[in-house]
Amino acid sequence: MENDFNGTNRTGFSHMPENPEFIEEMRQQIKKNFKYAIISAPVIFIIIIAITAIVALKQGSSVGEILLVASVLLVIFIGIAFGMWISLLKDLGRLKKDAVDGTVIKNKKWHSLSDEKKSNKKKYLIVIRSDEGKKIKIKDKKAMAFHPYVNEGDKVRYHPGYPFPIEIYDKSKCGTNICVFCGAQNTLSDSKCQRCGKPVLM
């Protein structure tokens, strides 16, 4: 496939995301994740109801009280399933949106002291300013994959809808090609991701 960086130095943006097969890979992954979630939700629901009922019966609660708790839980679960469905439609819709070119204006890593766990949690934030002046924030796990490889001022492309949505313009400088599907680091000569086997941006 033709790209902006024909040759070996891998500088430039890939034309891969315009490829219908590439978009189809992502659509399949989003649908698969959704299917797993939809199958596992009722199983989790039944387990929670069963545990609640056993505990409640041991404590002498009436069947009526248990049914009440069960219906409240059911409403919560239907709400969660509905939310997942909406986010599926949103994700699928985003894939059709064009990529956004911009510059990294912030690449931050800090520790947050969580009171509940009393543990140090690392937080990550990357902010991109698009060429049109819009700010795009990428947080936590997504930002963590790119943190060591981008610097403020670097030219990047943002791919809406993908789990790891940043494409680095000068891949030869950072020496790695990060998979937009799973966030794994690949060498510059890989055409398929070493971890998930999906095509990488090249």
Ligand SMILES: [Zn+2]
């Ligand atoms: Zn991958």
